[in-house]
Amino acid sequence: MSPTCDPLVRVQADDFDPATETRRLTAGRRDVGAVVSFTGLCRDENGRLEALELEHYPGMAEAEIARIANEATGRWPLTGLTVIHRFGKIAPGENIVLVVAASSHRRAAFDAADFLMDFLKSRAPFWKKEHVAGSTEAGWVEAKDSDLEDLKRWEG
Amino acid sequence: MKLIYFAWVRERIGLSDETVDLPAEVKTVADLLNWLKGRGENYSAALERPDVIRVAINQEHADHSTRLPDHAEIALFPPMTGG
Numbered sequence: 001m002s003p004t005c006d007p008l009v010r011v012q013a014d015d016f017d018p019a020t021e022t023r024r025l026t027a028g029r030r031d032v033g034a035v036v037s038f039t040g041l042c043r044d045e046n047g048r049l050e051a052l053e054l055e056h057y058p059g060m061a062e063a064e065i066a067r068i069a070n071e072a073t074g075r076w077p078l079t080g081l082t083v084i085h086r087f088g089k090i091a092p093g094e095n096i097v098l099v100v101a102a103s104s105h106r107r108a109a110f111d112a113a114d115f116l117m118d119f120l121k122s123r124a125p126f127w128k129k130e131h132v133a134g135s136t137e138a139g140w141v142e143a144k145d146s147d148l149e150d151l152k153r154w155e156g
Numbered sequence: 157m158k159l160i161y162f163a164w165v166r167e168r169i170g171l172s173d174e175t176v177d178l179p180a181e182v183k184t185v186a187d188l189l190n191w192l193k194g195r196g197e198n199y200s201a202a203l204e205r206p207d208v209i210r211v212a213i214n215q216e217h218a219d220h221s222t223r224l225p226d227h228a229e230i231a232l233f234p235p236m237t238g239g
Binding site: 064117121127 | 160162164212216217231234236
């Protein structure tokens with residue numbers, strides 16, 4: 001299947017507004033029947049975390065997200081797809097990542113957003129460092145085996 | 157060859173990037189990791205478990221059996237934890 005839309009990919013330090021990004025995919029259109037939006041936020045792990053610091057590989061981060069997004073537009077009939085990933089220091093309650101997938105029908109939008117998040121977790125070059133509350137200690141978050149298991153859902 | 161390091165690989169080596177002249181026998185990504193490990197304690201600490209190190213050549217993921225191009229930007233980093 002040829003790609004159905006041109007995905008919008010942004011890697012930025014600044015915050016984003018999910019409502020604005022959703023409107024961008026629906027404004028002036030009559031063919032969109034479903035929009036699925038996923039926002040990943042920084043959580044404080046029951047007060048343990050003061051902040052997350054996200055390091056990224058400039059250039060490759062954008063390129064790799066674009067490769068994943070283009071795979072999704074080839075796989076599902078999407079009318080729009082937006083992926084935004086932040087880097088830098090992010091406090092609990094703040095946004096980290098946004099995926100918005102629009103389609104004529106809900107299944108494609110749900111599946112594409114789910115697929116994007118699974119692949120972003122283990123293929124996009126970002127690394128999280130945890131800043132622990134009340135301490136100068138900071139440690140790198142370890143990748144989980146379950147992240148690789150999540151990728152297998154999309155094989156075959 | 158330009159090498160770039162991220163996250164704890166960068167911290168353990170103590171450099172974010174460097175340019176190196178590779179000996180002729182270093183032909184693949186695996187050879188490169190093995191050669192780097194012998195360059196000092198900081199490198200051996202960063203690369204003590206080469207199997208967990210992820211590699212990108214010219215900003216695209218590559219596996220350890222990939223042959224190195226003549227000139228490239230090669231990035232070494234831990235498993236990714238974005239999203």
